[in-house]
Amino acid sequence: MALMGGNGVTRKAAKGQHLAGVSVLGIDDPWIWGVYLLCIFSALLCIIYGALNWNRGGEQEAAETKEEAAWEAKEEEMQEKELGL
Amino acid sequence: MNLLLLNVIILVYLLATLYLGYRGWKSTKDSEGYLVAGRETHPYIMAMSYGATFISTSAIVGFGGTAGLFGMGLLWLTLLNIFVGIFLAFIVYGKRTRKIGHNLNAMTFPELLGKRFDSKFIQYFSGLVIFFGMPLYASVVLIGAARFMETTLAIDFDVALLIYSVIIAAYVVWGGLRGVMYTDAMQGTIMFVGMAFLLIMTYTHLGGITVAHQALTDMAHLVPAKLAAQGHTGWTSMPTFGSTWWWTLVSTVVMGVGIGVLAMPQLVVRFMTVKSNKELNRGVLIGGIFILMMTGVAFVVGALSNVFFYQTQGNISLNIAKGNADSIIPIFINAATPEWFVYLFMLTLLAAAMSTSSSQFHAQGSAIGRDIYESFTKRKGGESILVTRIGILVAVVIAVALGYMLPENIIARGTAIFFGLCAAAFLPMYTCALYWKGATRNGAIAGLVTGTLVTVFWYLFIHKAEAVPLGICKMLLGRDVLITQMPWPVVDPMMIALPLSFLITIVVSMMTKKMNEKTLEECFKGIK
Numbered sequence: 001m002a003l004m005g006g007n008g009v010t011r012k013a014a015k016g017q018h019l020a021g022v023s024v025l026g027i028d029d030p031w032i033w034g035v036y037l038l039c040i041f042s043a044l045l046c047i048i049y050g051a052l053n054w055n056r057g058g059e060q061e062a063a064e065t066k067e068e069a070a071w072e073a074k075e076e077e078m079q080e081k082e083l084g085l
Numbered sequence: 086m087n088l089l090l091l092n093v094i095i096l097v098y099l100l101a102t103l104y105l106g107y108r109g110w111k112s113t114k115d116s117e118g119y120l121v122a123g124r125e126t127h128p129y130i131m132a133m134s135y136g137a138t139f140i141s142t143s144a145i146v147g148f149g150g151t152a153g154l155f156g157m158g159l160l161w162l163t164l165l166n167i168f169v170g171i172f173l174a175f176i177v178y179g180k181r182t183r184k185i186g187h188n189l190n191a192m193t194f195p196e197l198l199g200k201r202f203d204s205k206f207i208q209y210f211s212g213l214v215i216f217f218g219m220p221l222y223a224s225v226v227l228i229g230a231a232r233f234m235e236t237t238l239a240i241d242f243d244v245a246l247l248i249y250s251v252i253i254a255a256y257v258v259w260g261g262l263r264g265v266m267y268t269d270a271m272q273g274t275i276m277f278v279g280m281a282f283l284l285i286m287t288y289t290h291l292g293g294i295t296v297a298h299q300a301l302t303d304m305a306h307l308v309p310a311k312l313a314a315q316g317h318t319g320w321t322s323m324p325t326f327g328s329t330w331w332w333t334l335v336s337t338v339v340m341g342v343g344i345g346v347l348a349m350p351q352l353v354v355r356f357m358t359v360k361s362n363k364e365l366n367r368g369v370l371i372g373g374i375f376i377l378m379m380t381g382v383a384f385v386v387g388a389l390s391n392v393f394f395y396q397t398q399g400n401i402s403l404n405i406a407k408g409n410a411d412s413i414i415p416i417f418i419n420a421a422t423p424e425w426f427v428y429l430f431m432l433t434l435l436a437a438a439m440s441t442s443s444s445q446f447h448a449q450g451s452a453i454g455r456d457i458y459e460s461f462t463k464r465k466g467g468e469s470i471l472v473t474r475i476g477i478l479v480a481v482v483i484a485v486a487l488g489y490m491l492p493e494n495i496i497a498r499g500t501a502i503f504f505g506l507c508a509a510a511f512l513p514m515y516t517c518a519l520y521w522k523g524a525t526r527n528g529a530i531a532g533l534v535t536g537t538l539v540t541v542f543w544y545l546f547i548h549k550a551e552a553v554p555l556g557i558c559k560m561l562l563g564r565d566v567l568i569t570q571m572p573w574p575v576v577d578p579m580m581i582a583l584p585l586s587f588l589i590t591i592v593v594s595m596m597t598k599k600m601n602e603k604t605l606e607e608c609f610k611g612i613k
Contacts, residue, residue, distance in 0.1 A: 026298030027157070029322035035160045039381050042167040046373020049172070050366055057180075057362025 087424060091238075094428050098275075098435070099252070105268045132368035133273030134440070135355045136375040139170060139346065140276065141441030142229025142434050143222070145383045146414045147496025151338065152387030153402040153413035156301075156320030158334050159384040165343025166380050171372040174347055179356040179365045181519040181612065186357035188610050193448075194350035195456040197357070198511070201518040202526045203604050205460045207533060211511065212456030214537055215350050216449050218506050220480065223445040224487035225499035228411070230438035231488065236415035237431050246488050249435075253442045254481040268443070272436030277378055279433030284382045286422055291392055300392045307391075307401055320388045329575050333550075336577035337501050345504025345579065348511035351448040383414070390417040409493040446484075450477030498550065501577070509536035509582035513590040521594075522605050528594025536586030543578035550575075 024033035152159040182197070191197035195215065199208025227246055234245040291297035298321060305319030316328020324330035346352065359365060390402045390413055397420070398405060406412040418430050454473025491499070513532045517524035544551040546558045546567040552574075553565050566574050 023299075023302075026295040026300075026302055027321045028302055031323045032157050032160070032321050035164055036157065036385075039160055039163045039167060039377060042164060042172065043373045043377040043381075046167065046172055046369045049176070050368075050370020050373070053366035054370075055363065057364075057366050 087428075090425065091428050094432055095435075098432055101271060102252075102268050102439070105271060129367075129371060130270045132371035133375065134269035135352060135368065136372050136379070137269040137273035137276060137437065137440035138351055138355070138444040139166075139349075139441075140376065140379040140437060141226045142233070142438040143226050143441070143496050143500045144380050145280075145434060145437055146229040146233060147225065147411060147500060148338070148342075148380065149383035149387035150402075150406070150410035150413035151497040152384040153390050153406075153417075154410045155317075155324075155330070155334055155338070155388075156322070157384065157388045158323050159338065159388070160381065161335075161339045162343050163377065163380040163384055165339060166346070166376045167373055169343055170346040171369060171376055174352070175356075175365045175369045175372065178347060178353075178515075178519065179368075180362050182353060182356040183359060183362065183365065184612055185519065185608050188608055191357065192354075193451045193455050194353045194511075195452060197353070198514060198518055198529070199456070199460070201608055202514075202524075202529045203601065204526045204530065207514070207526075207529060209457045209460045210530075210533060210537075211350075212452035212460075214506070214510050215452040216457070216476070216480070218503055219350075219445055219449050220483040220487055221499045222503035223442060223449070223480065223484040224491060225496045226438050226441050226445065227484055227488045228491065229496050230434055232411055233415045233418075233431055233434045236412065236419055237427055243489060246485060249438070250442075250481055250485045250488075253439055253446065254478060269440040272440040273375065275436045276433050277375060279430050280378050280382045282426060283386055283418070283422070283430065284378075286426065287386045287389055287393075290421060291389060291396075297389055297392060300396075301389060304391060304395060304401070307395065309401075309403070320391055327572065329571075332572050332575040332577075336575075336580050337505075337550075338497065341501040341505040341508070341577050341579045344512070344583070345501075345506075345508040348507045348515050349504065350452070350507070350511075351444040353515075354448065354451075386417070387414060390414070390421075393417065393421050411494060411496050442484075446477045446480045449480035450474065452476070453479070492554075502544070502551070505577060505579035505582075506537070506540050508579050509540045509586050511536070512583060513587040516587075517590055517594070522609065523594055523599065524590065525594045525597045525600055527597040528590045528592075531593040532586045532590030535589045536582050539582035539585055540578045543581060547573060548576070548578055 024030075025036065027033040027036065148159065148162070185191075185201060186197050189197065189200040191200050193212075195208045195211035198211055199205060227250060230249055231242050231246040234240060234249075235242045238245075288294055288297055291300065302319065302321045305322065308317045308319060312330065316325040316330035318324055324334055356365070359368075387402075394400055394402050394405045394417070402413045402417070403410065406416055419427055422430070450473040453476030454469045454471075458472040459469050510533055513536065514524075514529040517529065517532075545555060546552055546562075549566050552558050558567060559565055568574065
């Protein structure tokens with residue numbers, strides 16, 4: 001592969017994008033610094049959602065656990081019958 | 086190389102892994118415990134396990150190296166990883182998957198789909214797609230770990246691959262999912278610490294955040310001419326819109342992997358392991374931070390490796406790695422960080438690879454044992470666990486064999502292929518299964534078959550990166566690809582197969598017999 005190339009067209013394209021906005025954190029292309037910040041914001045969104053709902057959603061737990069214990073007993077019974085364990 | 090330090094670190098790690106695997110094995114008594122960890126898992130364990138499974142050496146070494154090549158545009162994938170892979174996956178998909186999985190008493194992803202649509206065909210066809218598609222992904226994860234060992238320890242790649250696979254096979258076969266999830270959570274914690282150190286070290290070494298980014302921005306003129314001609318404009322800017330480079334970045338790397346995660350069997354099964362939505366809500370918080378620290382750090386560091394190598398060796402990363410992007414991260418870590426960190430990072434990678442590999446093998450084994458064997462023989466319990474264990478061993482052998490055969494620069498591509506296949510085959514059916522009562526058995530089958538076949542066809546006949554090396558199009562039709570006009574040879578199969586599969590699922594569902602009311606009632610019990 002060619003070493004340090006450099007290409008007129010490329011530089012022009014890059015320059016075109018650079019004109020689109022200001023440089024943020026040393027990055028000129030808004031598509032890149034934008035996504036850099038968006039990544040942090042989306043992680044923050046996850047943190048806020050998780051914190052706000054930290055204790056929600058456990059309402060059906062007891063009933064479901066009971067139901068599953070019954071299934072398990074049934075399955076064990078079936079196994080005993082089928083495999084003679 | 087400080088052999089004593091290295092051996093102590095590895096020994097402690099392996100002992101801890103074996104201990105956790107043993108604990109899992111002790112508490113795994115029945116089929117349900119083996120397959121979905123008895124559905125009672127702590128949110129920290131669940132979220133870290135999900136995260137550690139999601140993020141592998143493939144993400145850190147493979148895609149980190151890809152960021153060394155493509156630049157920070159890969160951060161779009163991080164955004165999707167967090168927003169789609171965590172936020173949407175847990176809230177929109179996870180909660181319903183958990184509830185419907187519970188209502189149907191489903192143990193695997195194919196079983197969930199099969200029971201929801203009351204179709205054995207869906208269960209075993211999905212099981213087959215997983216069993217035959219996943220080895221490629223499993224294999225590139227092994228390659229990622231072995232490449233790092235090769236560079237760090239200067240040992241033979243083939244030997245590293247073999248030893249490593251034997252350890253993983255042993256603890257997945259005996260531990261079941263509970264063992265896998267305990268060790269995953271420990272591995273996730275190690276990964277988090279390792280990546281945090283890596284980020285701080287890289288930015289500190291290069292003079293701070295803005296200075297480091299600015300230096301990378303100023304290197305745009307160093308892009309090799311060959312890459313620039315394909316649309317590469319620098320490491321802190323997007324490729325030229327519509328160019329080969331742009332299509333590969335956007336359609337294969339970002340969309341393929343970013344969306345595919347929603348329908349990954351080894352991740353979906355984790356939603357079925359928690360007892361309530363509370364764990365999923367908490368998991369969103371832990372998962373969001375974790376993924377940012379994993380892929381966010383890997384991609385930023387991968388891109389910045391160019392600055393480091395340019396300042397110290399006067400060359401860009403790709404040239405330092407002799408054209409193999411898979412080697413960029415291993416070489417960078419070895420060159421830029423102190424020895425103790427290299428060992429810690431190797432452990433991080435070992436952890437990342439082990440957590441993902443073990444879940445992959447577990448998913449493949451259960452595809453054979455539960456989804457294919459049980460579907461055909463109607464035998465349950467002890468026998469299917471035995472078949473699952475044999476299936477895992479077969480999966481390991483296939484993955485290792487592929488590891489020896491696959492070429493360089495394969496990690497990111499291999500991952501993208503499997504993610505894309507899962508998205509096209511499963512996502513439409515899975516989404517409809519959770520949210521649309523009008524979806525019918527025939528609609529789901531039509532979508533599943535369409536997604537699978539279109540993806541395979543596109544790889545064999547249209548997408549240049551795979552069609553040319555595979556050579557099937559050339560053999561049958563005498564030319565490299567079926568359509569040469571841009572942008573088709575560089576458009577990822579998922580971009581075509583996924584919408585088409587969605588469309589077919591919906592249209593066929595509207596035209597065919599509705600699902601039995603009783604089945605629907607049972608599925609959606611307790612869902613408002």
